[in-house]
Amino acid sequence: MTVIVFIIFVGLVLAISAYTSRKSSGIGGFFVANNAIEWEINGIAFAGSYLSVASFLGICGLIAFFGFDGFLYSIGFLAGWVIALFVIAEPMKRMGTFVFSDALDQRFNHRGIRLAAGISVLIVSLFYLVPQMVGAGVLIEPLLGISHFWGVIIVGSAVIAIVAVGGMTSTTYVQFFNGGLLLLFAVILTGAVLLRGISVNQTNIEEGDVDLTSYQFREIEAELQGESLDVDLSGAQLIGRHVEIGPNTSEETLVLYQISHLVPVIEDGEDDFVNIKGRMIPVTKDDFDVPFLAFEEMGNETYLRIQDWWRVVPGEGDMATLVETQFRAVHPDGSVNVNGIPESSENRMRQVGGVSQIPERFGTSTGAMGPLRLLGVVSDPNTIIQQPKNTAFLTNEGVEVTVYYEDPIKGSIFMRPGLLFPLEAKPGEPASTTLLNRLNFISLMLALFLGTAALPHILIRYFTVPDPDSARKSTIIAIISIGLFYIFTMYLGVGAINSRALNPETSNMSAPLLARSFGEVLFAMISGIAFTTVLATVSGLIMAASGAVAHDLMGSIRRREFSDDTKVRVGRLVTIVVGIIGIVLGIIFREMNVSFLVGWAFAVAASANLPSLVMMLFWKRTTAQGIISSILVGIFASVSLILLSPDMWARYGLDPANAPMPINQPGIVSIPLSFIVLVVVSLISAKRKAETDPLGPSLRE
Amino acid sequence: MSQHQINDKDFSEKRKSNIGVMMTVLYSIVYGGFVFLSVFYPSLMSLRTFFGMNLAITYGLGLIVTAIIFAIIYNQMVRMPRVDENSEKALKPDQKEKEG
Helix, strand or coil: CHHHHHHHHHHHHHHHHHHHHHHHCHHHHHHHHHHCCCHHHHHHHHHHHHCCHHHHHHHHHHHHHHCHHHHHHHHHHHHHHHHHHHHHHHHHHHHCCCCHHHHHHCCCCCHHHHHHHHHHHHHHHHHHHHHHHHHHHHHHHHHHCCCHHHHHHHHHHHHHHHHHHHHHHHHHHHHHHHHHHHHHHHHHHHHHHHHHCCEECCCCCECCEHHHCCCCCCEEEEEEECCEEEECCCCCEEEEEEEEECCCCCCEEEEEEEEEEEEEEEEECCEEEEEECCEEEECCHHHCCCCCCEEEEECCEEEEEEEEEEEEEECCCCEEEEEECEEEEECCCCCEEECCEECCCCCCCCCECCEEECCHHHCCECCCCCHHHHHHHHCCCCCEEEEEEEEEEECCCCCEEEEEEEEEEEHHHHCCCCCCCCCCCCCCCCHHHHHHHHHHHHHHHHHHHHHHHHCHHHHHHHHCCCCHHHHHHHHHHHHHHHHHHHHHHHHHHHHHHHCCCECCCCHHHHHHHHHHHCCHHHHHHHHHHHHHHHHHHHHHHHHHHHHHHHHHHHHHHHCCCCCHHHHHHHHHHHHHHHHHHHHHHHHHCCCCCCCHHHHHHHHHHHHHCHHHHHHHHHCCCCCHHHHHHHHHHHHHHHHHHHHCCHHHHHHCCCCHHHCCCCCCCCHHHHHHHHHHHHHHHHHHHHHHHHHHCCHHHHHHC | CCHHHHHHHHHHHHHHHHHHHHHHHHHHHHHHHHHHHHHHCHHHHHCECCCCCEHHHHHHHHHHHHHHHHHHHHHHHHHCCCCCCHHHHHHCHHHHHHHC
16 A cells, blocks of 8 residues: 555656656756746745655654654744745845855855855755655655665655756656645644544554554552562562663652563464563564573463563652563674564564543543644643653663653643753753753754755745746745644644654654554555655755756856856756765665754754855945855854764764763854854955955945 | 836835845744743743643744744735836736736
């Protein structure tokens, strides 16, 4: 089913691009679709290009896992469009022809500006491109059952085929198609979420499909007697502990017990099974040689002794409640153990999440609800949400364990800022930590606000319409459609956690799993749309890179004007080369979570491109030297601050606390710096020019 | 194109850009207010507004809806000064039609 829908979608996309590619000849056709795109289509194409898998699946996942803080991205990603509309849209179309450096350079005609702008476009496009390609592979793997390697190659080849042949015309229509699909699908899914309402311990059981059954994690009473444990689990022995203590207090924030106990082996015909988290997992006794597992006979029954992790919730005195968790353990020999027995296609993580309490007046289910009331119920202090959490540690035996558990949290806390970005001062926290947390947050919100309007694949869409009026109107369509889409992300995220549709190991699967809880048709559709989303964003990025090389870099490096035919030929060649680079990097970075690169792209775009665009429009004394220095300093400052940030320090395997840059988000430093550099250099260079050339200032007036 | 029309065009660009800057500043204040509240008074974000929603959601959805409303207002405002547009209309009838 999924594969059929996928093939239909791919077929449609390729058909659209083949049909439209006829209009893509000549320099205008290839780079800017002959300026012939109607503003309505351009507006939806904006949405199709801008809404990447990061904003589609990423934000839904963040909202499902971290509540309101995920929605902060929606707010910031949309707010940036206000700047695009009010400041950038019309001047960009009025002053530019092919690339945004046309507009920057219009007053100056300076080769350095084109070189700097071209470099910045290439860097931002690549940062944006790599996570899209990795994401394509990561998504296609579970959605379609194709390996990561082939997933990336399929996506990459499709993009190259679309862009190299059809240029901006085909890219536009593919983006339009994708934007329309995304909106339609988000509306359908939001409607389904509202009809379902909020229920306590929502189950999505569909007979015969174990993947959809929910599993209630057990909670059992236990009595702690020194080192031993009295608990209703057969043959239970306490064999390990993991205790986490708050960073600034001596309070225990998480206590985990590793318990060895027996689970009955159930014989069914020739095969033997054990019940692991509600699934019957085959364990054939004769053919089951795992070092940490042993079969034990007791009376007539056979048992398997497994070891698993339980979360301890202290009660009165020695009493405590043990809450079942899930875990993945990687042993030194490389073998992987999920929930106590080896990982297999049957033995996988259960979905988590859910709402364990709603305000009393609703009973156990609210039934269908209006959009605002539903959010009211979710953010009610009497609503308890099972927030998925995890912790990773190394045992004394050298086993890397990641424990996944659910933390009950009030709806009123879940739906306000603070879970992903800590903002409030915690007890005992040094004032400097609180301050840095807050600066980090402000910095992120600043980069999102200022980055959107300076993204290269957004800027190139302004050149595909006939006139500045159309540029403005298409931006308004973009704001309306993207704004609505981001409002829907809230419902998709909330719906996913309410429907217990969360894969504890990856938040990105939340939206697809939510879709699957409504049936295979929606799941198949979302898989297809995820694919067209990658295609639409990547083809926009590649077109931006291609334009930058053909119009900016080539001319500024070789110092001569190239013919239109040469530019188109180079442009096509660049799309193939960049596409192949994207495929290679997408395969190399397979194991890495590279979604942080999208954040980089925004910070770099906001630091490198926005100051020069804004100042060029509003400050008459801006000089070419000022623009060049601002772009270069913006790139250099934002990239190096990211490389020195705590997040990167952790990636290098160093202690994040020692990172030279104390916060992860560079925007709050690099954006003002880029503005200051532009002003200072402009003033100095204008003064110098006035000294050497007395006609300079009078001519400028 | 006569000198008169060019000046008119310059004037309308100038006016558009002024309206744009004004609305950007307005929106930045609303957006900045949201960031300020989140950072310094996060507990206020739990205040209940209507339909049981808290301030965080109301403000957040409000920011998105405000952006959409601002966009539409801006479009109306920059289209307004079309008094002596008859000449333009006569020049480009088909473009006018498209804009409708």
